[in-house]
Amino acid sequence: MQLEAKNIGFRYGDGPWLFQGVNFTVKPGEIVGLTAPSGRGKTTFCRILAGYEKPLEGSITIEGLPVPTRGFHPVQLIFQHPEKAVNPRWKMEKVLSEGEKPDPELLDLLGIEQEWLTRWPNELSGGELQRFCVARALGSNPHFLIADEMTTMLDAITQAQIWYAVLEIAKKRKMGIIIVSHEEKLMQRLCHRVVELKSF
Amino acid sequence: MSILVVENLSISFNQYTESLKQKNVNVISSLNVTLEEGEILAVVGASGSGKSLLAHAILGILPNNANISGTISYDGEILTAARQASLRGTEIALIPQSVNYLDPLMRVGNQVRNSVKVGDAVAAQRKVFERLRLKSGVENMYPFQLSGGMARRTLLSTAIVSGAKVIIADEPTPGLDPVVIKEALENFREFADNGCAVMLITHDIESALTIADKIAVFYAGTTVEIAPVENFNGDGEALRHPYSKALWRALPQNEFIPIPGSQPRPNNLPSGCLFAPRCPIATLECELAQPEMRELRNGRVRCIHAT
Known part of the structure; x- marks a missing residue:
């Protein structure tokens, strides 16, 4: 299952042309890991990979x-601002089951x-x-997960908690992960390799 | 000299629970911070620990259902609602956290020019854009046309041109690339070196360390520790509070090991020390009463076991 x-x-x-x-x-x-200076189209590229935009040239x-x-x-795709990625008029239980109902083990992890539901x-x-956004995305067993500044807005403890859970699931399911982040230290900690958007 | 002193600040919100029943939810309890002229105070902590609320309380822009007790004084005088209204944007400037604070219907160049109080507004705006590496075409764009990083730099620009004496920056750096972060942080340092006071609210401890003088660590709506920046070093043995140590150790460049659990919710706060349920060294005594802030080794801490 290679994503190309x-x-x-x-x-x-x-x-x-953005790229x-x-x-x-x-x-x-x-x-x-995927890096590039701000405004170079990282998020747009992620949106293309996740099917939110159609590329004008090339294929996925x-x-x-x-x-x-x-x-x-x-x-x-997991977005940077979760408050913009959930329906404000739905309770969390409904938000969560937008895809498939995630199993309790995943929620636990x-x-x-x-009580939050x-x-x-x-x-x-x-x-x-x-x-919740991570649980919603992982509930239906995706082959690839894109974390676009997924933990940028979170404190270090919460960041480490979420990444531990995601890495464990990825390992179990052989899921590929694309990480967009400006935090070099986080990239070094998590990624097998890091590429720059302009130099592919 | 202290320019802004926050003493014993508590904030609660009136919330409707069911039908017409209301309850009071404590979001900030007995919080103390002081801003000194020429100094940068970094405020770090989990989201929901009350960092942004503190900023909004200082500027007097909390929603109507907020009850505030304690005092905030600016330049030796109590900061009343009327004084807050006249000082914000002129002497006290906020760099808001959300990029949604930009006016969606106004070109961003004009938004920045609005903040210029003296001199040529257009020239000031162009100068600051160049400094923050925003291309000349950007001034004519609307917020929806900007990337996240560009929008943040626009917000930063408005504070830079305002000429304020106190700058409160609420998470100014997430999503920016290292070059721009460095530039933004150097700007804050320059403000402080020119005699301004800067409160840098952030969870990016690493960036804060490069420019701040002191660091205040927040947890569940209160200050658990105020430490000189040098204490954030090695495996955190110089830090005073167990939460500060845990936060430091969870960084990717350190051990990246999280402690379990999450911050208590405002309507369900523990009766004693707010960190006790997650604390590795908590004892029965910790659950009896919220510890007072006390002086310890050139810093302050709210923990009875700290040494």
Whole structure:
């Protein structure tokens, strides 16, 4: 189950090309870091990999096949700001079961407490919400997870807690992870290899 | 000299529980911090520990259902609501945490120019954009056209051009690349060296260490420790509070080992020390009463076992 991006090019409207000719592969179970200066299109590239945007040039394949456009997307993206990634009018239990219902073991591993399920998103802290976003993405067994500044807004203890859980699941399922972060130390700690967006 | 002194600050919110029943939820309890002229105080701690609320309390922009007790004084005088209104944006500037604070319908160059109080606003805005490496075309863009990092640099620019004496920066660095972070932090250091006071609210301890003079560690709405920056070193043995030590050890460049559990929720605070349920050295005594802040080795700590 290799994720492969070939010759990807993208721009917004008639604007300048954000990037062109980008090649990128992730193998199952591999953890790859992605860096670039701010505004260079890291998040856009992640959105393309996860199917939120269509690339204007090039193709995304998994195991040589195009990514299915319907149903659950095998590449799941976790955003930097969880409060913007959940429906503010849904209680957490409904937010969580937007994909498949995650098993209790997963919730336990992520430190999600039963009592949080009956709360509204604005009653939880950023760290608590981000755990839900991770659980929602992992519930349906994606092949790849993209962590776009996933723990940037969180304190060091919460960051380490969430990463421990994610790494354990990734190892068990042979899931590939793409990490976007500006924190060099975190990248060194987590990634098998780090690539820069311009130099693929 | 102390320019801003926060003493015994407590904040609670009136919340509706069911139908017309209300309850009072304590979000900040007996918090003390002092800002000195020429100094940078970094405030670190988990999200939900009350860091942003402190900033909003100082500026007087808490929502209407907030009850505040304790005192905040600026330049030797009590900071009343009227004084807060006249000082914010002129003498006390906030760099807000969320990039949603930008006006979505106004070009960002104009938003920055609005903050310039003396001199040529356009020139000041262009100068600061150049310094923060925002290209000249950016001034004509709307917030939705900016990347996260560019929006943050715009927010930073408004504070830089405002000429304020106290700058409160609420998480100014996440999502920025190292070059820009360095530039932003150097700006804060320069503010302080020119006699301003800076409160840097952040969870990026590593960045804070490079420029701050003191670090205040927050947990569940109170200060657990105030330590000189040198104490954050090695495996944290110079730190005073067990939470500060745990936070330090959880950093990726240190051991990256988290302690279990999570911060207590404001409506469900422990009766004694707020950290006791997660503390490795807690004793029965810790559960009896919230410890007072006390002086210890050139810093302050709220723990009865700290040595």
